[in-house]
Amino acid sequence: EAAKPGNFLRQIIEHDLDLGTYTSRRWAGSPGDATHHARGEPDPARIRTRFPPEPNGHLHVGHAKSICINFGLARDYGGVCHLRFDDTNPEKEDAQYVDSIIDAVQWLGFDWRQPGNDRPYQASDYFGFMYRAAEYLIQAGHAYVDEQTVEQIRVNRGDFGRPGVNSPFRSRSPAENLARFREMRDGLHEDGSMVLRAKIDMASPNINMRDPTLYRIRRATHHNTGDTWCIYPMYTYAHPIEDALEQITHSLCTLEFEDQRPFYDWLLERLSETTKHPDGRTMGGLLPGPPPRQYEFARLNLTYVITSKRKLAQLVYDHKVSGWDDPRMPTLVGLRRRGYTPAALRLFAERIGVSKSASWIDYSTLEGCLREDLESKAHRGMAVLNPVKLVLSNWDEAMGAGHLEPCTLPALPHPPEGVDNPMRHFRLGKEVWIEREDFEETPPKGYKRLYPPRPGAGGETLQGNRVRLKGGYVIECSGCTKDASGKITEVQARVEPHTKSGTPGADSVKVRAAITWVGVADGVPAEVRMYDRLFLDAQPDAGGKDFIESLNPDSLKVLTAIVEPSLANARPDDKFQFERHGYFVADRLDHRAGAPVFNLAVGLKDSWEK
Ligand code: ATP
Ligand code: MG
Ligand code: MG
Secondary structure, three states, rough: OOOOOHHHHHHHHHHHHHHHOOOOOOOOOOOHHHHHHHHOOOOOOEEEEEEEOOOOOEEEHHHHHHHHHHHHEEEEEEEEEEEEOOOOHHHHOOHHHHHHHHHHHHHHHOOOOOOEEEEEEEEHHHHHHHHHHHHHHHHHHOEEOOOHHHHHHHHOOOEEEEOOOOOOOOOOOHHHHHHHHHHHHHOOOOOOOOOEEOOOOOOOHHHHHHEEEEEEEEEOEEEOOEEOOOEEHHHHHHHHHHHOOOOOOOEEEEEEHHHHHHHHHHHHHHHHEEEOOOOOOOEEEEOOOOOOOEEEOOEEEEEEOOOOOHHHHHHHHHHOOOOOOOOOOOEEEHHHHHHHHHHHHHHHHHHOOOOOOEEOOOEHHHHHHHHHHHOOOOOEEOEEEEEEEEEEEOOOHHHHOOOOEEEEOOOOOOOOOOOOOEEEEEEEEOEEEEEHHHHHOOOOOOOOOOOOOOOOOOOEEEEEOOOOOOOOEEEEEEEEEEEOOEEEEEEEEEEEEOOOOOOHHHHHHHOOOEEEEEEEEOOOEEEEEEOOOOOOOOOOOOOHHOHHHOOOOOEEEEEEEEOOOHHOOOOOOEEEEEEEOOEEEEEEOEEEEOEEEEEEEEOOOOOOOH
């Protein structure tokens, strides 16, 4: 822990732990019914954070940052992090997203479960409390039912430099407001005909304090509460209450919510204090103190990526990608299918850190984290992505007709201690597949791979070039065959017996290059999906640009490659380094034994920044 840099959130938490800010919380026996929501045995001294996604889409890489921050801080300070579905908006939400979110959090390696408390939290469980809290606000004179139209409310709210105008309904009596609010709840009014608003200050310089809406009428079936309610709380009203009921100590959100913080504090203060009812009794005290506090950090902006769920949904519905889990998508299901590992994403979150000012993170930072994770773990394998046949013309005389020479290489060149490092087995025969680019009929200057004999300056013939077939023999290029269009259809070479890798003296045979290859006899065809960035513009949706216009038309190329037998035996989700090409993953959905499908996860080198 000492090695962890002290970001501003850590400083705040450490300060609160030093002061014992939350040790004096009065949970047990507090008024109201807040304690019903304190599941398990709450230790008041613990810090509590929460990750509160709205179940209206799949999580993306920005959420991964938030998950790592919230769960990471709870873990590091002996606290608890709640997974909470912020499901107050029934029209947009769906149970399928709930499952996907649970899956994503677990996949990232975090756990919200506590002894005796293994169900995620959901905001809709508090609708009853939220309703009673609203009635209390009305009775205490802090809220009123407004019958202006949505448009009138918007216009009368004013904007910067122009104060708002009080609603004509603002001065109704609490009794009248309460009656009207109950009618709203009982379904006596049309959707959109009236709302409940907080009564704060229509002249506040902060527009969020100009009587924000607390409840609206919406006849929509909720995935959890069904048709129990036809009024639903607004996010800004619901969220602070959710935090307070769950005894959250540090409510961490992104910077857009900074202007909401005064209302967050105002609301929790109103619900904590007590007031006198006109009939003399004391009311209020719905929430115990001290209240949760909101802190804001910069959201993740990643170059070449969009992280708005709405825009990601548009890519899916317009068939610009194959689905939420398309390997080009920045969703966690997409990144997972692309070959990203939980460790790589956690490393990324740590590396980009937490700050209070917005900035852009370069996509190569994310890729670097994946490379770093896979470098020591991913088994190596040879795959020929753009194959041309190489024939070893003297093979039968030198090695025996039809001979197949068994060859081996370790799965890992530098296995970390204690890590299993199996040998890969493959065979070399008269015919092998090599990369097209590993042969040049007329070699450019400095070219070290295969080229045929050619005339020297003095009329003599210069030898064809010699290379090693990696893990196999040294060969000398002798020529090539072309078709009518001039396309090379075959390369020829001669094998040099007694040069096999791993035999005494053989590895010291000097050649200028080793090339990767796969035997025709045991190579297996595989579909290889070569992915590139989805957008050509580094900030595809900045400044109101139409991100669809910057879609990269070449973000996917599908190849038929030939892979060595160890790769053909991959299980779905296995990651490999295809030597010289990059890191690849056996597709989680489409890969089959006998019909391998691999996705490019990341290249070996950073190719993003020119
Ligand atoms: P989107 O804008 O993509 O719809 P959202 O913020 O509406 O995302 P929620 O489901 O409400 O999505 O988000 C859950 C949590 O994840 C919130 O606390 C939010 O602040 C955080 N979060 C969302 N996007 C990012 C991001 N790009 N970087 C960091 N945190 C994020
Ligand atoms: Mg949201
Ligand atoms: Mg949003």
